[in-house]
Amino acid sequence: MIRIDSVTKRYPDGTVAVDNLSLEIPDRSITVFVGPSGCGKTTTLRMINRMIEPTEGRILLDGKDLAQQPVNTLRRSMGYVIQNAGLFQHRTIVDNIATVPRLLGWSKDKARARARELMDRVGLDGALAKRYPYQLSGGQQQRVGVARALAADPPVLLMDEPFSAVDPVVRKGLQDELLRIQEELGKTIVFVTHDIDEAVKIGTNVAVMRTGGHLAQFAPPAELLSNPADDFVEDFLGADRGIRRLSFFSTADLGLLTTPIVAVDSTAEQISERSAGDVPYLLVTDVEGKPLGWSEPARLTAGAVDPERLLPYGRPFEHGKESLRAALDGAVLSPTGWAVAVSADGRVTGVVSQQTIGEAIRAAHAEGDPDGRTDGRTDAKVAG
Numbered sequence: 394m395i396r397i398d399s400v401t402k403r404y405p406d407g408t409v410a411v412d413n414l415s416l417e418i419p420d421r422s423i424t425v426f427v428g429p430s431g432c433g434k435t436t437t438l439r440m441i442n443r444m445i446e447p448t449e450g451r452i453l454l455d456g457k458d459l460a461q462q463p464v465n466t467l468r469r470s471m472g473y474v475i476q477n478a479g480l481f482q483h484r485t486i487v488d489n490i491a492t493v494p495r496l497l498g499w500s501k502d503k504a505r506a507r508a509r510e511l512m513d514r515v516g517l518d519g520a521l522a523k524r525y526p527y528q529l530s531g532g533q534q535q536r537v538g539v540a541r542a543l544a545a546d547p548p549v550l551l552m553d554e555p556f557s558a559v560d561p562v563v564r565k566g567l568q569d570e571l572l573r574i575q576e577e578l579g580k581t582i583v584f585v586t587h588d589i590d591e592a593v594k595i596g597t598n599v600a601v602m603r604t605g606g607h608l609a610q611f612a613p614p615a616e617l618l619s620n621p622a623d624d625f626v627e628d629f630l631g632a633d634r635g636i637r638r639l640s641f642f643s644t645a646d647l648g649l650l651t652t653p654i655v656a657v658d659s660t661a662e663q664i665s666e667r668s669a670g671d672v673p674y675l676l677v678t679d680v681e682g683k684p685l686g687w688s689e690p691a692r693l694t695a696g697a698v699d700p701e702r703l704l705p706y707g708r709p710f711e712h713g714k715e716s717l718r719a720a721l722d723g724a725v726l727s728p729t730g731w732a733v734a735v736s737a738d739g740r741v742t743g744v745v746s747q748q749t750i751g752e753a754i755r756a757a758h759a760e761g762d763p764d765g766r767t768d769g770r771t772d773a774k775v776a777g
């Protein structure tokens with residue numbers, strides 16, 4: 394654990410970049426510092442690896458004051474990733490990644506083998522190993538930056554706006570990759586960003602900072618969205634707070650109906666049996682059970698279902714894996730107001746009305762803490 398204890402940083406010109414900051418960064422989690430430009434995020438991050446020394450207060454790593462530890466040993470235990478990757482332009486990709494192991498005295502072969510293993514880990518094609526940084530896309534360069542920081546297997550990874558310079562699609566890929574790496578390797582990651590959506594997506598805990606180096610709120614993302622500490626945090630979180638919070642609620646307990654579903658080759662008896670009880674719509678699937686579209690029962694003729702004439706079914710959600718946000722989105726996207734639940738292979742497992750989703754949302758809000766857990770990112774967060 395990293396403990397920031399009453400830390401203030403005052404630059405020689407009198408600027409107070411960080412003002413009496415105290416918080417704890419748990420092991421094997423992602424702690425995100427987010428806030429407007431100049432609020433002291435980078436200064437805080439750099440005090441953790443002692444690129445900047447605090448004016449007052451102290452930072453402890455596993456109970457030991459950083460100020461008492463040799464800087465070189467400390468930096469070796471902390472990978473560091475910056476915006477635009479900061480790669481050595483005259484070195485190949487494999488040698489960029491092998492930099493720290495080489496400094497630690499590993500043989501060239503061993504360091505390169507480790508670098509190739511890491512390329513795979515961060516989703517880089519091994520064929521890029523002999524290229525130079527300028528021959529890679531921005532997103533690929535960022536992956537190299539992450540691989541280089543991981544090379545000596547440090548327990549801590551410090552990341553300063555690592556994905557800010559790439560377009561939104563590449564950025565989403567890099568965020569997903571980081572979450573996967575974190576799940577596999579269990580690093581203690583401290584991540585700086587000015588993008589609140591990125592913070593909410595990847596953070597186990599999020600520290601919202603405001604100008605003057607003040608900590609406005611430190612909480613897991615779901616709690617930030619449900620209980621912003623003040624107007625500043627609420628404004629910073631932006632619109633759609635309620636909808637975004639639904640991402641943290643699972644669909645596992647959503648009551649699905651399995652009756653109003655017919656296959657495209659159903660008989661007249663099957664159609665009438667499935668529409669019993671005043672069902673307003675039937676979901677038609679193909680013979681494999683994948684969704685085709687909705688129809689009013691009276692408009693379905695056995696043996697003559699025209700998939701072109703069915704009503705759209707929106708975006709199906711993966712039951713139990715995706716969140717209530719995905720379920721609501723599916724229901725809103727379909728003119729019938731019903732959402733379609735599927736299994737991982739895309740086969741329909743049931744359907745659910747907007748009304749039932751609304752009830753589940755009310756119940757989840759009433760219970761408060763999403764999923765009842767805030768102990769680990771992957772547990773507390775639901776896909777979609």
Ligand SMILES: Nc1ncnc2c1ncn2[C@@H]1O[C@H](COP(=O)(O)OP(=O)(O)OP(=O)(O)O)[C@@H](O)[C@H]1O
Nearest residue numbers: 404406408410429430431432433434435436437587
């Ligand atoms: N070497 C320095 N001397 C004087 N002031 C500095 C120095 N470095 C940073 N500052 C000031 O300290 C404050 C915090 O800077 P810092 O870089 O930590 O902010 P930040 O939140 O990371 O900003 P950004 O998102 O723009 O990178 C700013 O007002 C900045 O101008």
